[in-house]
Amino acid sequence: QVQLQESGPGLVKPSETLSLTCTVSGGSISSTNYNWGWIRQPPGKGLEWIGSVHYSGTTYYNPSLKTRVNILADTSKTQFSLKLSSVTAADTAVYYCARQAIVGLSGRHFDYWGQGALVTVSS
Amino acid sequence: SYELTQPPSVSVSPGQTASITCSGDKLGDKYASWYQQKPGQPPVLVIYEDNKRPSGIPGRFSGSNSGNTATLTISGTQGMDEAEYYCQAWDRSTVVFGGGTKLTVL
Numbered sequence: 572q573v574q575l576q577e578s579g580p581g582l583v584k585p586s587e588t589l590s591l592t593c594t595v596s597g598g599s600i601s602s603t604n605y606n607w608g609w610i611r612q613p614p615g616k617g618l619e620w621i622g623s624v625h626y627s628g629t630t631y632y633n634p635s636l637k638t639r640v641n642i643l644a645d646t647s648k649t650q651f652s653l654k655l656s657s658v659t660a661a662d663t664a665v666y667y668c669a670r671q672a673i674v675g676l677s678g679r680h681f682d683y684w685g686q687g688a689l690v691t692v693s694s
Numbered sequence: 695s696y697e698l699t700q701p702p703s704v705s706v707s708p709g710q711t712a713s714i715t716c717s718g719d720k721l722g723d724k725y726a727s728w729y730q731q732k733p734g735q736p737p738v739l740v741i742y743e744d745n746k747r748p749s750g751i752p753g754r755f756s757g758s759n760s761g762n763t764a765t766l767t768i769s770g771t772q773g774m775d776e777a778e779y780y781c782q783a784w785d786r787s788t789v790v791f792g793g794g795t796k797l798t799v800l
Contacts (some may be wrong), residue, residue, distance in 0.1 A: 620789035679784035
């Protein structure tokens with residue numbers, strides 16, 4: 572059973588960089604069949620995809636966040652990470668990491684999710 | 695950018711059938727997935743590739759996708775099905791989520 576766990580600071584100051592790590596257990600992230608993604612949810616709002624990474628290093632980003640986001644995969648540690656720069660209060664959210672199954676050219680769904688980590692942006 | 699539109703809320707009586715729609719341009723040409731989210735919990739995948747159920751998801755959950763609309767159907771709705779539901783698709787190398795539908799079981 573694959574399990575994912577987010578970790579990182581729960582409080583980040585405005586203009587600084589938000590950094591989170593997702594540790595995967597029960598499986599390897601070095602599979603051609605999966606991407607590994609980050610999704611966030613502001614309090615009381617819907618889901619917003621941030622981006623995904625394949626173990627090969629290929630990344631996919633939400634165009635609206637692309638200039639501020641960097642997602643990396645560390646296969647040696649079965650972890651992947653998120654860095655979001657120049658944060659503001661609008662980046663306050665629960666951040667989820669998830670495994671994204673790859674199905675042909677158009678199938679991409681998230682089948683396993685972490686419990687989520689609340690990150691608050693405040694001075 | 696691609697958009698998916700869901701009704702903000704749907705109400706259903708216990709034991710009845712609930713249908714939640716998700717609309718997007720030529721959505722039927724893509725795979726649609728559906729997630730259930732209860733308060734304070736992460737989303738749970740309930741339908742993928744339009745109509746497939748992950749292991750452990752009850753058979754009362756089903757899905758379809760044609761034209762511009764994907765539909766999540768819950769037959770014999772139970773109180774435990776009360777939750778927020780999100781559709782999701784993959785378009786031009788980006789993940790798109792619908793805005794979510796609050797299902798109320800009255």
